Amino acid sequence: MFYVCLTLSIFNSYSQTAKEVVKDMGSGFNLGNVFDNGNKSTTFTSFKPIIDSYAAAGMTNIRIPTTWYDYVGGTRLTDVNGNIDKTHPRFIELVKTVDYALSKGLYVVLNTHHEHWLKDNYNGSAYYNTIFANLWTSIANHFKAYPSKLAFEVLNEPEGVMGQWGEAVLPTAQSGILLTRQINKVGYDAIRATGGNNTTRIVMISPNGQANDSQIEEVYPNVSTLPGGGSDKYLAMHVHSYDPWNFCGQTGTNASYPGVTQIKNDITVCNTHAQNNLGGIAIHYGEFGVGRITNQAERSATVVKEYYQTFAKACIDLGIAFSVWDDRGWFGLINDAGNAFTYNLVPNMLSVINRAPTVSITAPATGSNYTSGTSVTLTATATDTAPGTVTSVSFYDGTTLIGTDTTSPYTYNWTPSAGSHSITARATDNGGATATSAIVTITVTTSSSDAFTSSYFHLINKYTADYMRPTGGNATAFITQYEETTVPTLSSYQWEFIAAPVTGYYYIVNRYTGKAIQPTGGSTVDNTNLSQTTLVTSTTNTELQWAIETSDEANYYWIKNRKSGRYIRPTGGTNGTGIEIVQNTLNTTYSSFKWSLANPVAKTTTAKSSTTKIASPEEIVSTGTIIYPNPAYDSIKIVTPVEKTATVSIMLYNFSGNLVLSKEFRDIQNNFEESIDINNIPTGNYVLKIKKGNTVETHKIIKK
CATH class of the missing domain: 2.80.10.50 (Trefoil (Acidic Fibroblast Growth Factor, subunit A))
Incomplete structure (x- = not known):
């Protein structure tokens, strides 16, 4: 399976806010008609070339519409209670897709898509809330260790009884508005409750009326109506636009083209409300496009190309990410082979926007070890697509700025403290577009030559x-x-x-x-x-x-x-x-x-300091596992033998039995060695569980 080849670094992350993530997400596409309805093959290898082509064209995010509880092709991905079946072939292919997209450096948006069992029947009762909460709990737990480049979209296009144009309950109806808020909060709460990386993962909510951007003001008029009451900086708003439908819709006509001004105005109105009334919440336009059922040739017209260009540029200029709709059908943008863009719409669209630069850290190598007091030269390469030019590269340790360089080669000399450090480089270009590198992890231990620290x-x-x-x-x-x-x-x-x-x-x-x-x-x-x-x-x-x-x-x-x-x-x-x-x-x-x-x-017999690398006898347990330091201030290091290739799961519980930290590391062979950041958990006593395949060890940890 492909995902076993991924490097560990993509599963370690720090917490970027929704604004940071959405700005970095930039331009993207939908993998439509695959996991949402199965009209196209759900086998990863069949659409891998499509992902490759979009990434090569400059796209930086992928939205993966996924239907879970509704039946697709005669089966569904969950049991009757909403718990996902991890052995289902479609789920296995989905995980491959997520892992591959992340390995390509793409941001990934994963959602619950059609789910008409819910949209057509939801009444706010415990029955539906429990199933939906179970569903998101199951999804969130599976992807808990994934980085901040994976975002969750609670529910695609709330509609039906939640409010839909031309139906019994209109989007403006108070009953539909309240149900939309409620179901978004049910999913949001379930995700956050799983803990780990999901406490700071980007969660997107949508208005009703099939997530129409004009409904944002109706459903969420102010911050108090948002999940978290406006205090969650990792919350984003997900909206769609196919306006006007008599131009954008599959039965539309080019004669109804609204013009550049109207396209820009609709996006600006949505963004202005988010900035002025919703605490500056980040916006992701998750779908837009022009489709035709019978007269596909209309989509090659200049006005259609202008629509895509205008929409994309308006979003990027406002710091809004987008994922253009592509179903390889009425709204198709690429062929099934993944080697040709339909009517050249995608390259034309990307040609007018300021695409984000690319950046990677070339030194130090991930996994490097240093002694305290050592000066480490951080080096990164960054490139941009004309007319954009890279203006600066900033280096971060987690969310803390280390330093910035404005000339290539981009370097910064840094003397890190003892402990584990997660380093990223963030490139900014002359148009304000930004990109963040993959994480490089280094470990700094106390120098034995430092008489003061020994x-x-x-x-x-x-x-x-x-x-x-x-x-x-x-x-x-x-x-x-x-x-x-x-x-x-x-x-x-x-x-x-x-x-x-x-x-x-x-x-x-x-x-x-x-x-x-x-x-x-x-x-x-x-x-x-x-x-x-x-x-x-x-x-x-x-x-x-x-x-x-x-x-x-x-x-x-x-x-x-x-x-x-x-x-x-x-x-x-x-x-x-x-x-x-x-x-x-x-x-x-x-x-x-x-x-x-x-x-x-x-310091050879105890390890109260986070800088001490020597383990005490009581820290070397009978299983051969070494945990040090213990007690610890900001991080612990775990070294444990692994008898055969296995997934190693690290789980930390407080003495009330609540899970406060969880990490998963795949395909570990022979020996596992990793530093675990505990800086953000309260002081106290904890139970550490180490699961290696079918083997579970339990240890007591003291956080100072």
């Missing part, structure tokens, strides 16, 4: 000879000094230095509390005391970053805050237990500014 230390003041410690070893306490007559054994006296993402600076973290020190409130004022806070690695939290400077006396150091530029010492240089540690302007003649890093304990 051990835990006592911090002893030169003048007072007292030890630095959180008061009472409390995680919420200020930092004070303790006068001791013997070397203390409590871990609350011990401190570790974690390399910050800026060379020469460290986070200072208490071994017992796991908290990092800072001048309280990030103050830059003299005599501000030190407090503790949760460590979040960032280039911008300069108040948490400290330079360890060699003083004018051997084996003693000055410790300077990066933000304030001030140095720590006991208040007034005073001796005794309970004296607060504060920051002051450095006076090199005062020994109270000097600290020794005493009684080092190598």
